[in-house]
Amino acid sequence: MGLVEFSNVDWQDKKVAEFATYWNGLGREQGLPYQSEFNPAKVRHLLPGIAIYELKPNGDILCRLMGTGLSEQFGWDYTDHNFLELWAEEHHDIVRESFKTALSKPCGIFNKMHGISETGIVIKANSVGFPALDGDGNAVRLVFYSATEEPNVVREPRRDKVIKIKTQGQCFVALD
Template sequence: MRSKTTIEIYAYWDELRGHRDVPARGQIEPAHVRHILPDLFILEKTPRGEIRFRLAGTRICALFARELRGSRFDALWLGEQTTRIERIAGDVMAQKAPVVLTAAAIAGAADPLASELVLLPLKSPEGRVDRIIGALVPLSRPHWLGATPVNFLELGAMRRLDMDAAGVLLQNRPATSRPSHPRPAADTSLSGAIRRVLHLRVFEGGRRD
């Protein structure tokens, strides 16, 4: 992993899972990772087997110049890669195996922008591993970023993360602050918590928590 953001969200996910294979979605407290929320997303597998965005950070939406609520994850990718990327995301959930991807963000005539993604499996409130928390982070900031929307992503390398080996890497990760104040008693769902962290835009839809 090359991005501090992908390293940090992996570290947080790994801390939450403890000795289990996968943490639960309800364990996520957005305030603990508030400074990287704009680069985070949550995917869910629908009853029809499609993998769609449930939540998306503001920087991700700005990258594509559109809201991603309800859109298919594979729709962001080069046409001939859609089947492969859906299979990768499905395997992350089925095999409970986190992966890191490299991708080139293609925006018109601009030079391709090297980017990194991490996909981390999550359990839904019903106990099924049918969700993913992830990050999408450009690895540089060219002059056109923010002015020219990305048309699609072109998949590069994929690497399944060895969770034992990754622990060595995470020893030098940036410290993650933890708020000292207690959580409010009212509206303790993930969506409610994210609303209190203004860096992330929340798109409603799908099943209730």
């Protein structure tokens, strides 16, 4: 998982690239923007794919907000849940360390993800997350945008919920 220059990332999706470009243009106090500098009105059409996470002192990753589009794809809303619960236990430390790296370096995270439903259907997505300061100036938040691809099979998300996530490739993104 190397550090890739922002201009060299192949975002795979126009909306992912748009979110990344918007985020990269935000002001940076202490090297990072405050989450409050994120203006939803400027990227209104992307809001259904937005999720905000907070790295807690105990190592949990709390989902503070999940966009409606993600909730619909997942078949449930995992706001207020520990994001690590969606990953196989042997990947918890890797995911946690990726979040810590993005917050401390600071840098973005770009992932090619697979969500796996209860019946084994795979939902592919591209996801990018960038670090942000909370209201107290602590670097504990990551704001993600995810764009999912439609699976080649019919799936009713509310009856066939996404229960696991795997990454199919990840890189860290240098902030300009």
